[in-house]
Amino acid sequence: MTEVLIKVGFLAIAALNGAIIFTIMDVKGASWMQRRPGPLHVGLRGFIFPLAEILKFVQKEDIIPTEVDRPVFKWAPAYVMVSCVALFAVVPLSPTLVVADLELGVFFALAISSLGTIGVLTAGWSSANKYSLMGGLRAAGQLIAYELPLILAVVGVVIQAETMSLVGIVEKQIEWGVPFVVGGQIIGFLIFMVAATAEMMRVPFDMPIGESELTMGFMTEYSGIRFLIFYISEYMNMFILCAIASTLFLGGYHVPLLPTEWVNFYGPVVLLTKTAILGFILVAIRWSQPRFREDQLQNLAWKILIPASLVNILVTAVLKVGF
């Protein structure tokens, strides 16, 4: 029982910290690129900015419009958040430091990550707002379209690693000596990152929020703490997808030349570093790119990413059988 409590506590803390780290990174990245003085100089060089942000949202009134579907409206943010937190369970910080080393870790991660969509869709639907509804529907369409390349990109890794356990995948990369991104899965990695960006609903794929078109998309009617939950979930999702990507493609907790017996100490740091690098790329993209149009987004998924990932699987399989 205590073990379960510890694990759950770890999950909550890890998820929250991951979100905060990425919030700081996003905000500081933005202010750095946009020459904004606020988050760069105010209050401990801008590092307590996320705290102020959270406090601001917490003290705001939680407005629930009269026409909404109350229970659904109220629980949708929690649903989104839970699906993000649950993902943290399978990411290994070291061979032993993992909440649940599932045999089907990859399968679990991909299945859970797509559950968040339902939360977004219900949020959009229950808000009784046309903009929210359109945002929810866009999110649904987008997540269906990008779930496929995401899964197909991972299939290449699974074929190469011959296992679906995330620890197993990292161990395989240690065995090979090079991470999979170098060892043949570069296309898979790129597809995974593009699809993951779409999953996170970040620029240039942020149509479900699309503040210039749909005001705030599915979040339009939310305020106060419920909005905060959506906000944090976005960063949790970003953090965890980057962590999964670094586990699958970049060798996870492993780094060459360091003694493997100390992996419990440096493993989390290594993984966090890799995650942060990927996160920074996403931040840089977010603050420098415009938004795609809805049909261009679908075209990209169905006409480019999915065929590319299928070819990737084919090539991987052929090479696997051949050598």
Add this chain to the structure above:
Amino acid sequence: MVNAIGPQNLNSFSEASVSVEIETEDMTLNIGPQHPSTHGVLRLVAKVDGEKVHDVKPVLGYMHRGYEKLAEVRSYPQITTLVNRIDWVAGFSNEIPFIAGAERLMEIDVPERAKYIRLILTEMARISSHFVFNGAYALEVGALTPIFYAMEDRERVLDLIESVTGGRFHPNFNRIGGVKPAAGAGPTSKKNIQDLPAGFYRDTKVAMEKVIMAADQFQNLIGGNEVFKKRTKNVGVLTPETAEAYGVSGPILRASGVKSDLRMQTDYLPYDQFDYDIPVGENGDCYDRWDVRVKEMVESAKIVLQAIDSMPSGPLQAKVPKVIKVPQGRTYVRAENPKGEMGYYIVSDGGLGPYRLKVRTASFSNVSILPIMLEGALLPDLIAIMGSLDFVLGDVDR
């Protein structure tokens, strides 16, 4: 027959080919008056089928202040204050055609130096207006960063306008017969009239160089962006014929390939003394409209730099009677404003104020094209097209 106006003229709005087989019901989407991308309080009642827009009905009047009526009860100098607020993004430009009209009716010869100062400030207003467009348009297609750069650069230009006129947005600087002594010039006496603040030439040179640099930066960072190109190229194509029939003017008209610029064609200010280009687009799509404006910024900066080098000396004011009474007559004076053709039709009956003042604003005619341009567009295109028209609601509703 009339110029054929309709979707067949506007090419395809997007590469999307959505075929709807299921019987679906159109949803009425109310965009505005409170919406981030309607530049204030424009309201569009759009019939949408999913992402596709079928029918758009603009609803105006949320910003209607009745300037034409208010002008009837004011004297000419008082109206200058009023017209400042029509297009507040380029407040200074609004004064020019009105003052020029009153001067034409009174047959006043404005001193050259006053004309040059007017010209410099109008061009600065144009630059600052285009800066706002640049930032806002990038925001509308989803890029969040450029607006910070645009606003920062605009601030430099506004500071200059402020140093001369004392106002950032509503300078109220023109007087019938010339301009008033500048704000930063210190005490004025009849013997010693300092018109421009100390260091104005130097600061202007620096600022204009920065404007040219900023325009170059925009061309690279926004114009060179693949996603931006995808979002704006071949979107919202406007043919010159449609544009003319609707009275669409300014950068939008030029983006459609019509080389028409009132700065060259009319003589309200001495533009013929300078060497500059008129940027013209090819396709008349959103990208061209954006491109024309960015290039215009550079040309405006060049004009200002030339004007500073060749600034004539002399008085700022022509001799005008103390109580300004405009003789009977009527005239229409138009000027090339950042948004397009702005004109005032002044009907004077010899009184202190005009008997009737018709204000022709650019945005009004430019926005009237919206229902046609948006027919069949996708919702994200709606925002992109609307943004590319660069209107200000004060300019639409007056």
Add this chain to the structure above:
Amino acid sequence: MEEFFNKIKESFIEVTLEFETINIKVNSTEWIESHKKLRDEFNLKFFSWLSAIDWDNEVSVGEAPKESVSPCFEVITCLTDLANNNLVTLSTIISKSDSKIDSLVEIYAGANWHEREAYEMFGINFENHPNLEKLYLPDGYEGNPMLKSFELISREVKPWPGEVDVEGMPEESESKE
């Protein structure tokens, strides 16, 4: 401009050139034909604006005309030729009791909103207009604000200080205090 003015003079009867603005006066029955002619023969394809003037001797705002006029509406359009930079204003007189005129939407599509504005502001009926409804004013608004007889309420309550401003303000205001 002279050349163009002379060319216009040959085709229209009442043409004036004052203050660099060519004005053509036509009969309201020739409204449509004149525009067609100007568009097709004189290449004035750019529709700049349409508006009206309310001529009346009894006004509730502003100043009344110095010389007595016969009450009427004057409808004005402004047409431009972008290529040759010609500009004309075209005006016609219509009576106040039966204020109607043919709509120009068929010839210049851009006239649509301008006519709607004139309709709500002056109460002029544009016949054959596709949807002649209010443009700016809210539903249920009564009256036509741009009429000279339409009172500016704020002025009724408090006279405009600016009027004093023009006629030597300082002495008067100081002596009062």
